[in-house]
Amino acid sequence: MIKNIIFDIGNVLVHFRPEKVMAELGMDGETVKAVMQATAGSPLWSELDRGVMSEAEVVALMKQHAAEAYRGCIDLLFEKGKADLVRSYPYAAPWLRELRGRGYKVYLLSNYPKDIFELHARLHFTFLPYVDGKIVSGYVKVIKPDPAIYRILLDTYHLEADECAFLDDMEPNVVAAEKLGIHALRFISYEDARQKLEALLSL
Secondary structure (H helix, E strand, O other): OOOEEEEOOEOOOEEEOHHHHHHHOOOOHHHHHHHHHHOOOOOHHHHHHHOOOOHHHHHHHHHHOOOHHHHHHHHHHHHHHHHHOEEEOOOHHHHHHHHHHOOOEEEEEEOOOHHHHHHHHHHOOOOHHHOOEEEEHHHHOOOOOOHHHHHHHHHHOOOOHHHEEEEEOOHHHHHHHHHOOOEEEEOOOHHHHHHHHHHHHOO
């Protein structure tokens, strides 16, 4: 019986929109492509999420791997664009509020840099009032799909894996959760996820 529902944040509860932000900052199409490849599309973004290195250290590495012409744009993204990198989906807060109203506990399990998480929480996370607990990678220094971050969530909130449903848009994260006995669903769209979650909750 499912008692707890665990949500990823990025592209599940919020739209992660770095390319849109770059365009809003005045970057042309070619520049957006290059800066995206150096930042949010780079494996180095996972190091921001992991939180072992500082943001300044990771940004410096991103600039080292980018052509000189784009280094100033990388700085611009982090200096002027961070606040707008996400927008909450309109369904996010009502969905979590409804689930809690039905008696389910709601948790977050997300790869997210600590400082950016705190910024976005203040500005955009309309769903936070309906969350019972959260584990964010930047605080615990481990990222999905490492099994350790799932265990941290389970241990911190005294949850049984087989009483949890987990929604994430990344297949490796779903597979990792399933290996620990968590009922995991790949998030494709709100409509699809809601239908599949309801089917799982009815078992």
